[in-house]
Amino acid sequence: MMGCKSAPKAELPNERDIRCPKHGIHLGGTMKVTDPVCGMRFEQKKAVTSVEYQGRTYYFCTEACRRQFEEDPDRYLEQPA
Numbered sequence: 001m002m003g004c005k006s007a008p009k010a011e012l013p014n015e016r017d018i019r020c021p022k023h024g025i026h027l028g029g030t031m032k033v034t035d036p037v038c039g040m041r042f043e044q045k046k047a048v049t050s051v052e053y054q055g056r057t058y059y060f061c062t063e064a065c066r067r068q069f070e071e072d073p074d075r076y077l078e079q080p081a
């Protein structure tokens, strides 16, 4: 998770959902997010649905992906490379 440390927090406005881009969401707009279930990348604003889990928000391309995630979230999180 070294990527997170390089994120220049000082430059970021007072958004609550700031995350390292490598690990999911970041500021709004055209920021790309990754569906943890199917691995698809898309713009955050195009996410069909999202879910909060352990203080983080995850975005999904379909309700089906979200349901799959909710059934076994840990399976999809921070998988070792």
Ligand SMILES: [Zn+2]
Binding pocket: 035, 037, 038, 039, 040, 060, 061, 062, 065
């Ligand atoms: Zn998906």
